[in-house]
Amino acid sequence: INFVAADDGVPEPEIIIEVLKGCRNNNDYALATRFLEVVRLKGGNKMSETWPYIMQEIGPTMQELGISTLKEMGYEEPELWLENVDDM
Amino acid sequence: MLRCAPRALKKQPIWVAPSRNIALTSVNRDAPATTGSKAVLPGHEYYPGKEEYSPVIGHREIVGHGEIPYYTDSFTVPCPAIRFREVDEALGKLREKEKGDWKLLSLEDKKTLYRASFNSTLEEVRAPSGDWKRCIGDNAILMALMFLGVSVIGFADPQYEPKTVTNEWVDAQTEYLIKRRVQPVDGIASWYDYENNKFKPTWSIFTTKETSKSVKTLSEKE
Numbered sequence: 322i323n324f325v326a327a328d329d330g331v332p333e334p335e336i337i338i339e340v341l342k343g344c345r346n347n348n349d350y351a352l353a354t355r356f357l358e359v360v361r362l363k364g365g366n367k368m369s370e371t372w373p374y375i376m377q378e379i380g381p382t383m384q385e386l387g388i389s390t391l392k393e394m395g396y397e398e399p400e401l402w403l404e405n406v407d408d409m
Numbered sequence: 410m411l412r413c414a415p416r417a418l419k420k421q422p423i424w425v426a427p428s429r430n431i432a433l434t435s436v437n438r439d440a441p442a443t444t445g446s447k448a449v450l451p452g453h454e455y456y457p458g459k460e461e462y463s464p465v466i467g468h469r470e471i472v473g474h475g476e477i478p479y480y481t482d483s484f485t486v487p488c489p490a491i492r493f494r495e496v497d498e499a500l501g502k503l504r505e506k507e508k509g510d511w512k513l514l515s516l517e518d519k520k521t522l523y524r525a526s527f528n529s530t531l532e533e534v535r536a537p538s539g540d541w542k543r544c545i546g547d548n549a550i551l552m553a554l555m556f557l558g559v560s561v562i563g564f565a566d567p568q569y570e571p572k573t574v575t576n577e578w579v580d581a582q583t584e585y586l587i588k589r590r591v592q593p594v595d596g597i598a599s600w601y602d603y604e605n606n607k608f609k610p611t612w613s614i615f616t617t618k619e620t621s622k623s624v625k626t627l628s629e630k631e
Contacts, residue, residue: 323486348508350519351526352488359487387511394519 325356331363331371334378341379345386353388358396482527492526500525 325332325340332340337360344353364371376390383390391397480489503518503525514522572578583597590598600609 323488327485345511348504349526350507350511350514351523354519354523355487355527359484362484387514389516389519394516394523396523 325359331360331375334375337375337379338382341382341386341388350388353386354391354394354396357388357391361391361397 325336337356340356341353344350344356360375361368361372480492482489500521503522506514506518507522586592586597587601592598601607602609
């Protein structure tokens with residue numbers, strides 16, 4: 322996943338589906354949500370265009386596997402506030 | 410000095426693995442990470458590298474492979490090689506649940522799983538900290554103190570005045586400048602009438618009550 326995140330672009334839906342299935346095989350739910358956050362933030366300034374498209378494409382597999390969307394988890398906006406180490 | 414925090418968000422307590430030593434002691438870097446582990450909590454059959462790196466990490470799981478595992482929260486390395494929190498009994502049971510169908514996990518379970526693996530969401534990594542308010546506030550306080558000091562101490566005691574501000578110095582200065590005829594076009598020599606030995610009327614712009622007295626004495630001298 323770190324290599325996918327290092328690429329300069331939003332990954333294709335097929336790749337995303339394969340990664341989510343890999344998470345399912347390894348029984349790691351947190352990794353799946355983290356990966357979805359990465360995919361969303363890869364859009365950058367055009368997040369409002371890429372993210373709904375990707376949600377469309379992945380929607381069925383996510384419902385199959387039982388992963389809840391980022392909006393349901395409340396992770397589209399920051400949840401907790403952590404003090405920055407540089408400011409202490 | 411001043412601390413400012415965004416009011417709307419709940420503050421996350423800073424958590425560090427309690428059994429963590431900073432010095433590396435007896436780490437075998439060439440051996441593979443899958444060594445036999447001893448007492449394993451339920452739901453944790455994959456627990457590689459626990460003994461080798463435990464003085465550094467604590468009882469956190471190693472999830473990736475490679476060099477010494479270290480946890481970071483960043484957008485460029487979103488999935489670090491170790492999880493964040495240590496393993497308790499409750500987490501062990503959650504992990505067993507995770508092996509089953511994910512649709513059975515409640516929202517709270519999912520959130521605890523996430524926070525067990527990661528310290529903060531990526532969105533929180535991007536969020537601004539609001540530190541600029543503290544910087545500007547501290548600077549404003551210091552500047553206010555400075556202005557206070559200058560106004561109270563600097564203007565009160567004549568000992569702190571520079572000597573070039575007194576009228577005697579200024580009069581001697583103008584006398585010297587007029588004699589040298591500096592700035593004949595735009596400046597001081599152009600405002601002085603050399604035939605009649607007095608200042609032209611435009612010089613009154615630059616005089617106050619105190620200086621005008623000294624100017625009169627100057628013109629009387631010459």
